[in-house]
Amino acid sequence: MLKRPFRLLGTGPRAAARQAGVLIVVAGLLALLGMVNDPQHTDRLVTVALCDLVLAAVAFLFPWGRTGRYAPAAIGLAGFAVIGLSTWSFGGVAAGTGPFLVLLYAWAALHFPRWILLAFLVPATAAYLVPLILTHQPRMVLGSATVLMPIALTVALLIEVQTRHLRDxxxxxxxIEQWRVAMVNTLAHDVRAPLSTIRGVLEELKEDNSGQGVSMLDAALRQTARIARLADGLLDLQRIDNSGHLKLDRETLPAKTLVEDALRYVRPDADVTADVDPELTVHLDRQRFEQILLNLVNNALRYGRPPVVVSFTRDGDFDRLEVRDHGPGIPDTLRQNLFGQFAVGSKDGVGLGLWIVRQLATAHGGQAVAEPRTPGVAMVITFPTHPTPA
Structure with missing residues (x-):
């Protein structure tokens, strides 16, 4: 079994302990460097460095994931004790240890609630003052605690408030995401049962009818089948969100037939024409291509002006699908985020259609862009002629 990679960032007791371990390792290394400037206290500085490294080892190696949420706060208490030892080792000079005390407080604010920060105030103050008293520092130096500790606590409380806000x-x-996923999955699953019933009724009616009624029932059956495929598509797109992958069923298909079959789902009175080379063959997923084309055509009919022209051509290593309307076009400020999720909603939709188009194009190894025309706009989807496996 592969071990989980080392993770420094994040939340929870494991991340909190490791972040504290990094701070403590830095403190230990600085203690070793301090021997250069203060060789008279080498033994003390080595002791401080060893204490730091032992505490860092505990922070990194102890199974904090099995402990309570606030268990790594104990590292903070031990860290304050080592800071006090370090101050004493430097002969009562707190110029280097004071900033580490503030950093340790800031670390605690990232992971623990304010009551722990307030509880830290006594041991942190003792870690700062006791070494100064033991080394007989003047009253003015002792008074620096009245400046340092309020600053450390204030900074920590501000960080804690902001962190809590972001966490909430x-x-x-x-x-919200859980509700969204549940809603999409429920809709996609629950719509299948009534669709099956409707399809069965339509097929029985088709057997009992003739003439014009049969063609109408055929149209209803095609739309019912399309709704079922769209329900499957919703589930697939949910998997895109979760895993970043979408399974494609690619086939080598005649482009003209592919476009004409998809346009059968567009209302008969719509002014939509297709300009596709009869000799062109493409390697695509039929169902996903149908979703792409119908989304683009319906958008062009809804937001643009007719005629809507669909073309499919080969351009080097890419097959280029273009759906052009003759409407007012798209403002430059909107075009940049046009294919984003919920980017362009309206009373007629929530802004998912073009996002779905982009996801399906990307799954094929292509791109989706909007190109200005005079008049109107062209939605262009490219598909590689020699796609790599999805």
């Missing part, structure tokens, strides 16, 4: 926002977004 993340949890809220996670709940």
């Amino acid at each position: 926002d993340r949890e809220r977004l996670a709940r």
Whole structure:
């Protein structure tokens, strides 16, 4: 079994401990460097460095994931003790250890609630003052604690408030995402049962009818089948969000037939024409291509002006699908985010159509862009002629 990679960033007791370990390793290395400037206290500085490294080893190696959420706060308490030892080792000079005390407080603010920060105030103050008292520092130096400790606590409380705010926002977004996933999955699954019933009824009616009624029932059956495929597509697109991959069923198909079959789902009175080379063959997933083309054509009919022209041509190593309308076009400020999720919603939709188009184009190894025309706009989808496996 592969071991999980080392992770420094994140939340939870394991990440908190490792981040504290990094700070403590830095403190230990600085203690070793301090022997150069203060060779008279080499033995003390070595002791401080060893204490730092032992504490860092505990921070990195102890199974914090099995402990409580706030268990790594014990590292902070031990860290304050080592800071006090370091100050004493430097003969009561706190110029180097004071900033580490503030950093340790800031680390605690990233991972623990304010009551722990307030509880740290006594041991942190003792870690700062006791070495100064033991080394007989003047009253003015002792008074520096009245400046350092309020600053450390204030900085920590500000960080804690901001971190809590961000954490609450993340949890809220996670709940929204859970509801979104549940809603999409429920809709996609639950729509199949009534569709099966409707399809069965339509097929029975088709057997009992003739003439014009048969063609109408054929159209209804095609639309029913398309809704079923769209439900499957919703599930597939949900998998894109979760895993970043979409399984494609590619085939070598005649482009003209592919376009004409898809356009059968467009209402008969729509002014849509197709300009496709009869000799052109493409290697695509039929169902996904149908979703792409119908999304683009329906958008062109809804937001642009007729005629809508569909062309499919080969351009070097790419097959180029273009759906052009003759409407007012798209503002430059909107075009940049046009294919984003929920980017362009309206009373007629929520802005998912073009996002779906981009996801399906990307799954094929292609791209989706909007190109200005005079008048109108052309939605251009490219597909590689020699696609790599999805």
